[in-house]
Amino acid sequence: VNEWNSVAKGPRLDLMKLFADAVREQGLKLLVAMHHAFNYNGFFDFAPPQTDPSLRKLYGQLPRSEQDALWLAKLKEVVDRARPDILWQDFSLNSPGYCFNSGPCAVGERERLEFLAYYYNRAEEWGKEVVATYKHFDHGFTNKGQVEDYERGGPAGIVTPYWLTDDAISSSSWSYTKGIGYYSSTQMIHALIDRVSKGGNMLLNISPTLEGTIPAEQRAVLADIGTYLGRLGESIYATRAWDSCGEGPTKMGGGSFVAPKVGTAKDIRFTRDKACRVVYATVLAWPGESLTITTLSSDRIALTDLRRVELLGTRTVLSHNQDAAGLHVALPAAKPFESPAYVLKLTFGDRIPALRPDIGAKAYTDRNYRGTAATLTVGTYTAAQLAAVNLEPRTVSAILPANGYEVRGYREDHLGGSRSTFTAPTPDLRAAGADDVIVSMRVTFDATKWFRVVNVTNGLAMDGGGAVAAGSRLKVWTPDDSQNLQFRVDDLGDGFCTLTNRTNGFVVDGAGATVDGGNPVQSAYTGAASQQWSITDTGGGLFKIANRVTGLVLDSGGQVGSGSPLKVWTDDGSPNLRWQFMVS
The missing domain is CATH 2.60.20.10 (Crystallins)
Known part of the structure; x- marks a missing residue:
């Protein structure tokens, strides 16, 4: 359907067939990556206008209806010739704002739907399952029937029903280049563990040289991944995301183009088996002689049916006990082997108990x-x-x-x-x-509970200041058990709440704090709209607190000292404006 192909031009070889045959000879799934929606949605914007019809086709300069038809025809040809297991597509299926030009940055909806119907119907004829993917920010497909892809990244938390990332061993390029940079084996293995814990799969790109050899640095990373999976792959292969993806200080993911990070001995990631009888807790460095898994505290999960805890890769059964702080596991005095991560296998007599969520x-x-x-x-x-x-x-x-x-x-x-x-x-x-x-x-x-409201940036808590007079400003303070730092949230039933301090009984009041940098005060509740706030989850259990009258949100001020005044600010997504509600 397109004369600009590798059989008619260039090497005069059917490259797709050669690759497909080689991949399948190794018993692998065949993925075909297609980027051609971008050809006429921005990639060739800077090419001069062509008059020759063939060159207009090459440079994406045909009328849009013809380009949409060509987009579909190319896909049908790939489907029929290669029978791909996975058909991966780049952006601009429907990505307004992501292309260079001011055009729609989209393929016609009729053609998009016809492609999906054609691919899935052909797969039925072949008698096999197939997967179509799309960029997670693209609106051309949905995750009801296709798989969303995060390029070089992943979400901050669990995404259902499933998702994909395409990443590379190289930190600087998809293809081999002089001076190419690489991520470490530990970075790639920790990224894999994190992504699987959130319901994801990872495509990993390597960059052979022009001659087709894989450089030693890349081979070393692949070998290290293989060693890890050979010993501890039970916690990765054929697993599912559990109720929680993990715990610990190292936050990974959060979008596309987020570099892999190395975790710590306080970072744990969870998966479960498909039978829902086993939880795998992977700690991203050796923690020493004991490990406390705070997610498994007695107020969040009942572990009465926990039959045993094992250190995967050994035959060691570990002693353990649970309390309100978590599950405490005794580990060997010395690490049994060198590894970028270690896995505890928790086996239950029956179905894994439900885990109480941390919010909502x-x-x-x-x-x-x-x-x-x-x-x-x-x-x-x-x-x-x-x-x-x-x-x-x-x-x-x-x-x-x-x-x-x-x-x-x-x-x-x-x-x-x-x-x-x-x-x-x-x-x-x-x-x-x-x-x-x-x-x-x-x-x-729950209006019977008291909360510390803690800022994300500085870790300081909102503080009423004690038994102060009405009209006093609020501040932020180092968290402790003082009731000055405790607030009750009363839901008014219309999407707004009041925040009442435990010590003085006053509510947080935005009266007078009508511009960026203004200071909210405390006052007796009168029902005034300035005393009412919306509390909105912005993701990951982080909330913004916006005043009903002004729309301004509570602001900690950033990296400030304990005792600094609380402010309001126009919401711009800054972590200074994000808060956690922690039960006192």
Whole structure:
């Protein structure tokens, strides 16, 4: 369908067939990568206009309807000739704003849908499963039937149902170049562990030289990955993301083009087996003679059915005990082998118990925390919004709120009808008369709990200052157990809340703080709109707190000292404006 091909031009070889045959001879899956949507959506913007029809085709200068048809025809040809297991596509399927030009940066919707139908129908004829991918920011496909791809990166947390990253051993290039840079083996292995814990798969690119040899530096990284997987691959292969991806100080992912990081002995990543009987806890460096897994604390998960804890790669069964601080595991005095990471295998007698979320709540369609599940952060959920996360109306049978959170289930849409309220784990809604009746929901904070509100940038907590007079400013302070640093969140039922200090009983008031840098104060609650705040999860359990009147958000001021005044600021995404709510 395109005369500009490797058989008619250049090497005069069917390169796709040669590669396909070589890949399949090794028993591998065949992935074909296609970038041609960009050809007429920006890549050739700087090429001079052509008059020759063939050159216009080459440089993406045909009328858009003809370009869309050619885009589809090329894909059909690849599907028929190569029968790819995975058909990977670059951006500009529908990526407004990502192309150089001012055009649509998109392929026609009819052609996109026709490609998917053609590929999937042909796969049915072949009798095999296939995968189509797209860039995670592209709106040309969706993850309901295709797999989203994060280039050289990944999400900050678990993404369902599945996703993909394409990364490279080289830190500087996809292809071999003089002076090429490389990531370390530990960086690549930790990236793999992190991505799998979040429900991802990793495509890893290598860069052979012109002669087809793989440089020694790349071979060394591949060999190290092979050594790790040969010993501990049970925690990677055929696993699934668990209820939590992990814990620890090293944050990985968060988008595309995020360089791999090396974790620490305090960084743990989780996976589970497909039978849901085993949890793998991978620690990213040897922790010494003991390890505490805080996620597995007694207030988040019951471990009464935990049969054994083993150090994977050895035959060592480890002693352990659980309390409110976590699961404490005794390890050998010396590490049993050198490795970029070590894996604890936790085997249960029956199904892995449900893990209480750290924020918000989880809702399940079957009793005892089984069936389809959805994690819900703070906010209101209509019937349509619940259906979008696979919770159809009148199907919820179990609710698992995080400590400090409250779930309200309504019998009618848009928070209408009678309501049932849950603040404790409820594996069976029948006792509350709420089984299979909930249509809409609201997740909010438990008004019987007190919270420290801690800033992301500096780790300082919002501070009422004690028994101060009305009108006093708030500040930020080093977190401790003082009630001056504790606030109650009262939900007003319309998407806004009040924040009440435990010591003085005053609420946070934005009156007078109407411009960037203004200082909110404390006052007795009067119902004024300036005393009302929206609390919005921005991802990863980080919240912005916006005033109802001004829309300005609470601001810690950044890297400031303890005792510095609390401010308000226009939301610009800065971590100075992001807060964690921690139950006191």
